[in-house]
Amino acid sequence: MRVNRLSDALGAEVVGIDVSDPATYDFDAVHRAWLAHQVLVFRDQSLAPEDHIAFSRRFGDLEVHLSADHLHPEHSEILLVSTRQENGRYIGAVSAGDYWHSDLSCQRLPTSASLLYALEMPDVGGDTEWADMYAAYETLPAATKARIADLKGVHTFNRMRNPRVHVPEVHNDDAKMRYGERSPDDAIHPIIRTHPETGRKALYVSERFTIGIEGMDDSEAQPLLDELIAHQKRPELIYHHKWTVGDLVIWDNRCTIHYACRGFAPGAIRHLHRTSVIGDVPY
Numbered sequence: 001m002r003v004n005r006l007s008d009a010l011g012a013e014v015v016g017i018d019v020s021d022p023a024t025y026d027f028d029a030v031h032r033a034w035l036a037h038q039v040l041v042f043r044d045q046s047l048a049p050e051d052h053i054a055f056s057r058r059f060g061d062l063e064v065h066l067s068a069d070h071l072h073p074e075h076s077e078i079l080l081v082s083t084r085q086e087n088g089r090y091i092g093a094v095s096a097g098d099y100w101h102s103d104l105s106c107q108r109l110p111t112s113a114s115l116l117y118a119l120e121m122p123d124v125g126g127d128t129e130w131a132d133m134y135a136a137y138e139t140l141p142a143a144t145k146a147r148i149a150d151l152k153g154v155h156t157f158n159r160m161r162n163p164r165v166h167v168p169e170v171h172n173d174d175a176k177m178r179y180g181e182r183s184p185d186d187a188i189h190p191i192i193r194t195h196p197e198t199g200r201k202a203l204y205v206s207e208r209f210t211i212g213i214e215g216m217d218d219s220e221a222q223p224l225l226d227e228l229i230a231h232q233k234r235p236e237l238i239y240h241h242k243w244t245v246g247d248l249v250i251w252d253n254r255c256t257i258h259y260a261c262r263g264f265a266p267g268a269i270r271h272l273h274r275t276s277v278i279g280d281v282p283y
């Protein structure tokens with residue numbers, strides 16, 4: 001197994017293993033590389049849903065995603081991230097990642113690892129970006145670090161309560177049900193979280209999910225969130241991934257945020273399978 005860095009910020013490709021065949025790798029070495037590089041890319045993989053699920057389970061227990069109408073019909077552990085339509089409805093999450101976020105930070109137990117596998121890609125566009133939240137924290141001005149040290153962010157799934165995001169056009173009709181009734185309760189998480197495995201501190205807010213700061217008036221909280229959100233997506237923190245069919249990308253949501261760049265033609269098919277590993281309560 002070889003590990004090659006992919007950017008000055010974060011991300012590495014792992015060469016020389018077949019994810020569907022545990023005999024070709026040492027999981028501890030993969031896990032160490034993942035903690036070190038935050039995002040790992042495995043190219044040319046040929047993964048049946050069972051292979052994808054089995055490998056994902058090595059990272060922890062899997063979550064059945066709350067977007068119940070976007071699950072793989074035979075494997076509920078797999079969320080379809082897809083632009084495909086069948087019988088006039090989208091079979092998968094079309095708008096996944098349209099704003100920077102850390103997966104399911106809106107839950108009490110957010111996702112630790114996400115594993116996304118590309119089955120079909122448009123010729124142009126459909127890239128994804130990841131940003132390093134260790135470096136985001138470390139490069140904050142000292143005064144800001146001190147100011148946010150004990151603050152907690154309020155995270156919500158409900159897009160209608162977040163002025164920084166839009167409801168995607170495809171969900172105009174079912175927005176109330178999707179983002180209202182079905183939203184879990186808000187989650188309250190420290191704005192600076194400590195990674196439970198590396199012990200390092202990471203900035204833990206995002207424009208998709210963080211709508212306020214616990215106990216702080218919006219007149220003060222919103223400008224502070226604006227500052228943190230602008231800081232966390234600076235170009236020097238980012239790895240930009242151009243997908244090829246057969247890529248499996250694994251990222252650590254406890255120390256990264258990510259963004260779907262889109263930019264493909266209307267009607268183009270972009271189809272991926274995703275699993276989510278249940279993480280711990282952030283501290």
Ligand code: OGA
Nearest residue numbers: 081096097127128260274
């Ligand atoms: C996700 C996600 C981004 C993309 O699957 O969690 O945000 O580019 N995907 O598909």
Ligand code: MN
Nearest residue numbers: 096097103258
């Ligand atoms: Mn995501």
